[in-house]
Amino acid sequence: KAGVTQTPRYLIKTRGQQVTLSCSPISGHRSVSWYQQTPGQGLQFLFEYFSETQRNKGNFPGRFSGRQFSNSRSEMNVSTLELGDSALYLCASSWDSVNTEAFFGQGTRLTVV
Amino acid sequence: GENVEQHPSTLSVQEGDSAVIKCTYSDSASNYFPWYKQELGKRPQLIIDIRSNVGEKKDQRIAVTLNKTAKHFSLHITETQPEDSAVYFCAAGGWGQGGKLIFGQGTELSVKP
Numbered sequence: 554k555a556g557v558t559q560t561p562r563y564l565i566k567t568r569g570q571q572v573t574l575s576c577s578p579i580s581g582h583r584s585v586s587w588y589q590q591t592p593g594q595g596l597q598f599l600f601e602y603f604s605e606t607q608r609n610k611g612n613f614p615g616r617f618s619g620r621q622f623s624n625s626r627s628e629m630n631v632s633t634l635e636l637g638d639s640a641l642y643l644c645a646s647s648w649d650s651v652n653t654e655a656f657f658g659q660g661t662r663l664t665v666v
Numbered sequence: 667g668e669n670v671e672q673h674p675s676t677l678s679v680q681e682g683d684s685a686v687i688k689c690t691y692s693d694s695a696s697n698y699f700p701w702y703k704q705e706l707g708k709r710p711q712l713i714i715d716i717r718s719n720v721g722e723k724k725d726q727r728i729a730v731t732l733n734k735t736a737k738h739f740s741l742h743i744t745e746t747q748p749e750d751s752a753v754y755f756c757a758a759g760g761w762g763q764g765g766k767l768i769f770g771q772g773t774e775l776s777v778k779p
Contacts, residue, residue: 586765595772596710596755601765609766643709647765654700655767657709 557658578646672770
């Protein structure tokens with residue numbers, strides 16, 4: 554069974570640009586969550602999608618958005634990039650959105666210069 | 667707001683000793699408490715989880731205890747080995763929170779041979 558796949562693995566962008574990250578969950582999983590990981594802030598919840606609906610959202614500005622497709626694949630978009638957006642972006646998939654084991658992808662390392 | 671505090675931030679033990687990491691959560695609605703291990707440059711991986719209807723759970727050298735009244739949960743690793751060296755994260759989630767997990771800041775465990 555294939556694991557959670559995130560693409561691309563590494564990305565370098567310039568301030569002001571926008572970026573789209575992709576996450577393919579484990580087959581059969583309907584929930585996809587996104588997290589931002591930085592050395593100073595740890596793992597912070599961005600949002601969660603279940604059956605194409607955003608079920609929950611963290612405390613991030615509106616520049617951060619996401620969506621989920623009918624095949625459960627998810628994308629997150631960050632517009633007007635700032636230096637502080639440099640981080641490892643992790644997605645996690647689970648069978649259901651509530652109290653079931655979440656499996657993480659390898660992450661996308663975003664560097665904003 | 668929702669918060670998970672994790673202590674200590676760093677922990678160094680001798681091989682064969684036990685290690686204990688403690689977490690405190692604020693949201694009384696939380697009822698799912700996973701622990702993740704993240705090795706350098708790798709994705710977080712679930713090592714054990716516990717639900718609020720259980721006070722303790724063991725899996726070989728790893729155990730987790732939960733005190734819902736005090737809103738505390740702890741990870742215990744016995745007979746530590748050098749390969750246990752990693753960053754460990756506790757998290758809290760629950761019904762009504764969807765796939766949202768609130769993570770602690772992490773504990774860097776170093777096991778010295």
